[in-house]
Amino acid sequence: MxxxxxxxxxxxxxxxxxxxxxxxxxxxxxxxxxxxxxxRAVPCADPAGLVAxxxxxxxxxxxxxxARTTAGELLAADVRVRACWDLAATHRVLFGGRRDDPAAxxxxxxxxPEPSPPRREVTLxxxxxPAAYTGAGSGAGTDVGSDAxxxxxxxxxxxxxxxxxxxxxxxxHVRGRADDVLDRAARWAALALRVRAAQDAGLRALPDPRxxxxxxxxxxxxxxxxxxxxxxxxELEHDGLPLDRRAAEQYISGFVGPRxxxxxxxxxxxxxxxxxxxDLFRSGSAEGGGRVDLRNPVQVRELxxxxxxxxxxxxxxxxxxxxxxxxxxxxxxxxxxxxxxxTTYGYGWLDRHVxxxxxxxGTWAASDGAAGRMTAGAGLHNLPAGLRVAVAAEPGHVLVxxxxxxxxxxxxxxxxxDAALARAARADDLYAPVAAQLHCDRPTAKVAVLAAMYGQxxxxxxxxxxxxxxxxxxxxxxxxxxxxxxxVGRDIRTHGGRLIRLRPGEGDSGEGSDDLxxxxxADAPPGSRPSDRARxxxxxxxxxxxxxxxxxxxxxxxxxxxxxxxxxxxxxxIVLCLHDELLLHVPAExxxxxxxLLTSALESTAAFWASGSSxxxxxxxxxxxxxxxxx
DNA sequence: TTCCCAACGTA
DNA sequence: CGTACGTTGGGAAT
Numbered sequence: 001m002x003x004x005x006x007x008x009x010x011x012x013x014x015x016x017x018x019x020x021x022x023x024x025x026x027x028x029x030x031x032x033x034x035x036x037x038x039x040r041a042v043p044c045a046d047p048a049g050l051v052a053x054x055x056x057x058x059x060x061x062x063x064x065x066x067a068r069t070t071a072g073e074l075l076a077a078d079v080r081v082r083a084c085w086d087l088a089a090t091h092r093v094l095f096g097g098r099r100d101d102p103a104a105x106x107x108x109x110x111x112x113p114e115p116s117p118p119r120r121e122v123t124l125x126x127x128x129x130p131a132a133y134t135g136a137g138s139g140a141g142t143d144v145g146s147d148a149x150x151x152x153x154x155x156x157x158x159x160x161x162x163x164x165x166x167x168x169x170x171x172x173h174v175r176g177r178a179d180d181v182l183d184r185a186a187r188w189a190a191l192a193l194r195v196r197a198a199q200d201a202g203l204r205a206l207p208d209p210r211x212x213x214x215x216x217x218x219x220x221x222x223x224x225x226x227x228x229x230x231x232x233x234x235e236l237e238h239d240g241l242p243l244d245r246r247a248a249e250q251y252i253s254g255f256v257g258p259r260x261x262x263x264x265x266x267x268x269x270x271x272x273x274x275x276x277x278x279d280l281f282r283s284g285s286a287e288g289g290g291r292v293d294l295r296n297p298v299q300v301r302e303l304x305x306x307x308x309x310x311x312x313x314x315x316x317x318x319x320x321x322x323x324x325x326x327x328x329x330x331x332x333x334x335x336x337x338x339x340x341x342x343t344t345y346g347y348g349w350l351d352r353h354v355x356x357x358x359x360x361x362g363t364w365a366a367s368d369g370a371a372g373r374m375t376a377g378a379g380l381h382n383l384p385a386g387l388r389v390a391v392a393a394e395p396g397h398v399l400v401x402x403x404x405x406x407x408x409x410x411x412x413x414x415x416x417x418d419a420a421l422a423r424a425a426r427a428d429d430l431y432a433p434v435a436a437q438l439h440c441d442r443p444t445a446k447v448a449v450l451a452a453m454y455g456q457x458x459x460x461x462x463x464x465x466x467x468x469x470x471x472x473x474x475x476x477x478x479x480x481x482x483x484x485x486x487x488v489g490r491d492i493r494t495h496g497g498r499l500i501r502l503r504p505g506e507g508d509s510g511e512g513s514d515d516l517x518x519x520x521x522a523d524a525p526p527g528s529r530p531s532d533r534a535r536x537x538x539x540x541x542x543x544x545x546x547x548x549x550x551x552x553x554x555x556x557x558x559x560x561x562x563x564x565x566x567x568x569x570x571x572x573x574i575v576l577c578l579h580d581e582l583l584l585h586v587p588a589e590x591x592x593x594x595x596x597l598l599t600s601a602l603e604s605t606a607a608f609w610a611s612g613s614s615x616x617x618x619x620x621x622x623x624x625x626x627x628x629x630x631x
Numbered sequence: 632t633t634c635c636c637a638a639c640g641t642a
Numbered sequence: 643c644g645t646a647c648g649t650t651g652g653g654a655a656t
Contacts, residue, residue: 293652295650295651295652296651296652296653297652298652298653339650339651340650343649343650343651344648344649344650345649349649362648368647369646369647370645370646370647371645371646373646373647374647375646375647375648376647376648377648377649378648378649379648379649380648381647381648382647382648382649447643450643450644451643451644453643453644453645454643454644454645455643455644455645541644541645542645542646544644544645545644545645545646546645546646548645549645549646579646579647
């Protein structure tokens with residue numbers, strides 16, 4: 001097949017609204033491209049290099065099935081593209097849920113029922129699997145054949161084959177030349193383009209919630225931001241967080257001593273730490289009791305009972321008041337802290353997750369949470385504050401950190417359209433005007449706002465809450481409506497358009513038979529099984545929270561996407577996303593530009609996301625050598 | 632081996 | 643003052 005001339009491609013891209021070009025990368029062989037009804041297989045020894053060149057010259061929005069596959073391939077060659085449309089990420093916005101594999105994405109985009117989940121691995125028992133695997137694909141009256149030659153990608157009922165995740169399959173079953181693989185890649189790209197069009201239409205069909213809508217519907221902008229976040233997640237995983245290993249080891253050794261040479265020595269040291277605590281409990285009373293396992297909460301409770309301390313559980317905050325009542329309690333609390341470091345953030349953790357290049361790497365997901373927050377593994381989202389001293393800029397670089405101030409109440413002001421709360425959100429400190437409005441002090445106002453957003457159960461801020469209702473009726477009404485949806489199991493959408501599934505559905509955690517009496521319930525100890533009412537109540541609170549937390553996550557990702565783009569010219573990188581906080585690793589000579597970018601990106605994000613509202617968004621920006629230096 | 636719970640870290 | 647997440651170890655169920 002003839003390579004596409006760049007000029008020809010450029011003409012097509014110019015004529016395509018959104019400049020969307022579907023891309024499938026086949027390492028070492030070439031790319032499959034699709035633009036506006038055309039598709040082409042392009043043989044090329046260095047596909048990533050070609051993509052980089054096209055990205056510079058055409059500035060397209062690359063459409064791919066998912067960033068992990070395609071962007072991962074590019075990133076392996078250190079190629080980072082400007083913009084993308086991620087079908088998996090957009091699918092999650094439109095349809096919620098957990099599934100985002102190609103089969104599920106295709107089915108949702110074409111109105112088919114959700115297909116059965118992909119098999120973990122093919123076993124001998126799969127021999128009975130239908131004609132799908134033979135490539136016979138009858139097509140059965142659907143229009144799937146319209147992409148000529150794609151029938152082998154589908155099952156008889158028009159579903160995309162469940163085993164097409166990733167792209168190893170591209171080379172499977174093709175016993176011919178490289179051309180065949182690339183042809184397949186081109187068809188795969190063409191299919192992606194069709195799904196994008198369907199997703200685009202779906203997004204545009206959603207009502208734009210903004211006071212003053214713009215040319216691009218907010219839901220489309222959400223798709224852009226979520227796609228960028230999916231790409232960013234792959235980059236974060238690739239780049240890692242710069243970590244000063246020495247500083248980390250020093251922190252760890254402060255709790256558990258120096259690194260030991262052998263596992264046996266580790267075990268012995270651990271046993272010594274245990275024994276030191278247990279001995280303190282034994283010292284007074286003669287009776288020895290059996291062995292005590294400090295890691296077993298039941299046994300710890302018994303141990304505490306023996307010194308006359310009777311507690312419902314052994315959580316640290318509950319024991320802390322009794323720290324001075326018995327030397328054993330203090331020792332145990334310190335032991336807990338050390339044990340946490342030893343097991344979760346100890347030397348083993350360093351060895352597992354910090355590379356030879358001093359980068360801490362974990363897996364990232366762009367919208368794993370039920371409300372669409374980013375998630376990260378390897379402890380990246382729950383590093384003990386004390387370990388921040390080990391997160392350090394490399395030579396010639398600085399860390400530029402920014403966190404959004406009071407993001408959730410500000411987001412509530414936008415999404416609810418509450419004029420009074422929006423007025424309060426013009427202040428640097430939102431809680432000050434709220435306190436004035438409610439005729440209470442600032443701490444009370446803060447508790448009242450948080451209680452309203454998250455559905456307080458134990459009522460201390462009751463009076464302030466009632467005044468909240470009078471002062472900010474639309475905000476409270478918005479939250480109540482979400483809670484109601486949760487109670488009755490009705491799906492809702494966030495401000496940006498993400499579907500939050502609340503229907504007591506099949507897919508999730510197996511709570512199908514709501515009203516039926518569970519025969520096992522009689523055996524269950526009383527209170528162990530949450531009542532139907534309690535569960536619904538939980539769903540109500542979840543929904544109340546999800547519309548705020550979810551919208552805040554969308555706003556954050558839109559901000560992060562703008563920062564990522566702005567950072568490209570001077571080689572800075574986002575190295576950590578923490579729900580409302582960004583950490584950048586920047587060449588020192590571009591410090592000021594990066595700091596300015598964080599603010600300007602925030603303004604441009606607010607301008608489209610909260611357009612027509614007077615809500616102000618604020619970020620606290622600081623430049624540091626170590627994360628711990630940021631306030 | 633799989634799953635749930637307690638516990639604790641972060642926002 | 644609640645929600646969300648990831649990680650660990652123990653123990654029960656399988």
